[in-house]
Amino acid sequence: AQRVTQPEKLLSVFKGAPVELKCNYSYSGSPELFWYVQYSRQRLQLLLRHISRESIKGFTADLNKGETSFHLKKPFAQEEDSAMYYCALRDDMRFGAGTRLTVKP
Amino acid sequence: NAGVTQTPKFQVLKTGQSMTLQCAQDMNHEYMSWYRQDPGMGLRLIHYSVGAGITDQGEVPNGYNVSRSTTEDFPLRLLSAAPSQTSVYFCASSYYPSGGAELFFGEGSRLTVL
Numbered sequence: 001a002q003r004v005t006q007p008e009k010l011l012s013v014f015k016g017a018p019v020e021l022k023c024n025y026s027y028s029g030s031p032e033l034f035w036y037v038q039y040s041r042q043r044l045q046l047l048l049r050h051i052s053r054e055s056i057k058g059f060t061a062d063l064n065k066g067e068t069s070f071h072l073k074k075p076f077a078q079e080e081d082s083a084m085y086y087c088a089l090r091d092d093m094r095f096g097a098g099t100r101l102t103v104k105p
Numbered sequence: 106n107a108g109v110t111q112t113p114k115f116q117v118l119k120t121g122q123s124m125t126l127q128c129a130q131d132m133n134h135e136y137m138s139w140y141r142q143d144p145g146m147g148l149r150l151i152h153y154s155v156g157a158g159i160t161d162q163g164e165v166p167n168g169y170n171v172s173r174s175t176t177e178d179f180p181l182r183l184l185s186a187a188p189s190q191t192s193v194y195f196c197a198s199s200y201y202p203s204g205g206a207e208l209f210f211g212e213g214s215r216l217t218v219l
Contacts, residue, residue, distance in 0.1 A: 044195065
């Protein structure tokens with residue numbers, strides 16, 4: 001069965017520190033994975049997708065099929081990164097429980 | 106383009122009442138879906154549609170009905186509201202449900218059932 005697990009509900013780091021938001025998945029086929037972000041008083045929006053292998057706002061995420069993970073990383077967190085982050089998996093766009101990231105000054 | 110528009114933004118219902126959450130998109134997207142967002146549970150898929158006349162159930166469909174008579178609209182109906190349906194509801198649309206297509210979300214509708 002499809003499943004997306006984000007083990008941390010809350011994550012707090014200081015500005016300039018590295019940040020890693022964890023995402024593990026369970027899927028029998030070849031997964032398509034996404035990270036979505038919801039900033040305060042804004043709509044949920046796509047941050048990045050694994051097939052693009054891109055870096056958005058300094059964030060990257062690598063698909064590790066051996067560990068069934070798709071962790072989101074940024075080397076130097078900024079206060080404006082504070083938001084709710086969701087990992088999502090095809091086929092029916094199943095989302096994880098989300099991680100609320102707070103970046104302290 | 107307005108994108109994905111949801112109405113109403115806020116609604117309070119009494120147990121047993123019915124209501125419809127409206128969702129419209131102007132991007133000619135074939136795929137539309139409804140999620141509910143609950144603390145600690147993330148976003149859970151209620152129903153989705155891959156085109157006009159086609160709907161299917163998601164993870165948590167019980168208590169909700171949908172229909173898709175046009176490409177633009179995908180209303181979500183609560184026939185007999187229960188307190189467990191208190192949540193924030195999001196409508197989303199996409200060009201197609203696979204191939205890395207991005208989901209575009211509405212602003213959300215906050216529903217309270219007393």
